[in-house]
Amino acid sequence: MNKKAISTLTLIILIVASAIVGGIISYMLTIAYYVEMGYNIPENTTTLAITGVYIDPEDAASFRVTILNPSFSISNATVTRIAVSPANETNLYEVVETQPPIEDGLVIHRGKAINITCSALQINEKKMSWGEFAYKFAGQSITIHVFSSNASAANKEVTLPYVKLEVIPDFRPEITFESFNITLKNDEKSETNLTITTISLAEPTVNYTIRQMIWEPELRSITPNLPYTLDAGENETFKCELNWLGVSDAKIKITTEEGYEIYHKVALMPMQTYFTIQDVIFDEDDTEHFKVIVKNEFGLAEGITVTNITYTIKNGTTMPAENINPALPAIVPPTGQNFTFTCSWNWHDYRGKEVNVTVYLKQGFVRSIKVTTPKPVILEILNLKDVFKLENKTYFSVNLRNHASSLETINITKKKVEEITIDHSKTSSLPCILKPGENITITCNLGKSWTDYQKESLNLVVEFIGNESQTNSETFVVLLPEKAKLNITSVKHVVLGTKNYLNITVENMHYSAINLTISKIIVTFENQTEPSIMQLSPGLTVAIGSETFIFFPTETAPQGDITVEVITDEGIEASWSGVPGS
Incomplete structure (x- = not known):
């Protein structure tokens, strides 16, 4: 017998046998899926089957699904999308990143299988990595859904690996806003070690009214250094250097080398504090001190601690405030009340210049305010509330002082009221010299009645020349008096018939500028809790320089002191207290 012929025949038999066995195995694998799912083998249709889902607990960057288009399908199948649904939800998480890409459809030829790697999902408008999803639903059942444009959908239920990282945040505003601690514990039942690669504050809501500085999301440092591996059952506390002042809420985001994304919500608004510098006062009567007024609106029960106060002058020199009262460190309680620090600094010669005052706080942040010291020349009107008088409407008097x-030394040269320049040619009042600490009263003819101005105040401008022969000016807002004066000249008890009355005499003074209309009388009797009120409608007119009488009814003769108030439509009021005459 020819040995070569026998060898060739044997080889042919082996090849045929391998093909038959391979076909049987392929058929068994395909039929097993349908037997498992309880399906009948479809006829004259195209059907997809998920033959495998591969989820690695140590690689949460993606998962892999194997999709088979069985040989009994009548055509190729086109996969159009893949989705995932958790067991306890009706929502579908759409897979939006795959390899190979699905895009407009991924064709699987009849009798062929394909592996698709899925790395990102989306629900509504929110996109998430597979690592975020795998951690969020760790240890739970999920269903993989494969959809096709020309084949029935395929579904397969699997259980996600159990991975649990306990996150314990520790924010301590009473100590500092410059850092916070986070303790991470890898659950003892976790199916993998976790290597922490990043820790951050994600999606923060920042209240910039509280923060008063830009938000810097990058952590300055983390201790111990990352990456850091936590075996199952192990824990570690990390100190995160990041200023979180003004952050009302955020998510602590943790990523791992294994691909997991872990989010933990924190509500930080109850821990916040609102600390401000309300003002810095340079009192011209005390040139050796300045005051810093601060306010702690809300926050820590024990308050915010001020540790230092500095001031920076225009040339950039920064100096610490000295002899601070109260002494530092000092706690400012969260009462919403002003809290004042008095600081020593002789600023007498540093005039009309900017100074930046900074307050340093134990909690790790600062507050600064830029102010200007008083001018080299401080010109004042000592009778600011009494410049114009109702009794003399065309003249006014100004008591000017060059502050000590x-x-x-200044030379006052001119005064203006609104559009009118005061004419001093017929008097010797201007120009006049005023040394520091000196004052002078100047009476001026306005040239018209101040009542011609339909205003509540007028601008008074005083021009003067200083040492450098430059003309300077100071503008004062001077309130005008009321345009009428109403007096209650007498209050008497009278009986008309059988009824008691108060006879109230009122006078609109002769120097008033307008008539008055009395609209209400209020009388308060001794030992009476509620006053008696009489409305006049229409009102009673009192002409300039005239008197009128008002009869106010009472139940009995008044006993003891009473108070009478007369109110007019024009807002002018008069009051009287005493025992009524008879």
């Missing part, structure tokens, strides 16, 4: 702390 002024650095210069």
Whole structure:
């Protein structure tokens, strides 16, 4: 017998046998899926089957699904999308990143299988990595859904690996806003070690009214250094250097080398504090001190601790405030009340210049305010509330003082009221010299009645020349008096018939500028809790320079002191207290 012929025949038999066995095995694998799912083998249709889902607990960057288009399908199948649904939800998480890409459809030829790697999902408008999803639903059952444009959908239920990282945040505003601690514990039942690669505050809501500085999301440092591996059952506390002042809420985001994304919500608004510098006061009567007024609106029960106060002058030199009262460190309680620090600094010669005052706080942040010291010349009107008088409407008097702390002797040259320049040519009042600490009263003819201005105040401008022969000016807002004066000249008890009355005499003074209309009388009797009120409608007119009588009814003769108030439509009021005459 020819040995070569026998060898060739044997080889042919082996090849045929291998093909038959391979076909049987392929058929068994395909039929097993349908037997498992309880399906009948479809006829004259195209059907997809998920033959495998591969989820690695140590690689949560993606998962892999194997999809088979069985040989009994009548055509190729086109996969159009893949989705995932958790067991206890009706929502579908759409797979949006795959390899190979699905895009407009991924064709699987009849009798062929394909592996698709899925790395990102989306629900509504929110996109998430597979690592975020795998951690969120760790240890739970999920269903993989494969959809096709020309074949029935395929579904397969699997259980996600159990991975649990306990996150314990520790924010301590009473100590500092510059850092916070996070303790991470890898659950003892976790199916993998976790290597922490990043820790951050994600999706923060920042209240910039509280923060008063830009938000810097990058952590300055983390201790111990990352990456850091936590075996199952192990824990570690990380100190995160990041200023979180003004962050009302956020998510602590943790990523791992294994691909997991872990989010933990924190509500930080109850821990916040609102600390401000309300003002810095340079009192011209005390040039050796300045005051810093701060306020702690809300926050820590024990308050915010001020540790230092500095001031920076225009040339950039920064100096610490000295002899601070109260002494530092000092706690400012969260009462919403002003809290004042008095600081020593002789600023007498540093005038009309900017100074930046900074308050340093134990909790790790600062507050600064830029102010300007008083001018070299401080010109004042000592009778600011009494410049114009109702009794004399065309004249006014100004008591001017060059403050004692002024650095210069000044020469007052001109005064203006609104659009009118006061004519001093017929008097010797201007120009006049005022040394620091001196004052002078100047009476001026306005040239018209101040009542012609339909305003509540007028601008008074005083021009003067200082040491450098430059013309300077100071503008004062001077309130005008009321345009009428109403007096209650007498209150008497009278009986008309059988009834008691108060006879109230009122006078609109002769120097008033307008008539008055009395609309209400209020009388308060001794030992009476509620006043008696009489409305006049229409009102009673009192002409300029005239008197009128008002009869106010009472139940009995008044006993003891009473108070009478007369109110007019024009807002002018008069009051009287005493025992009524008879």
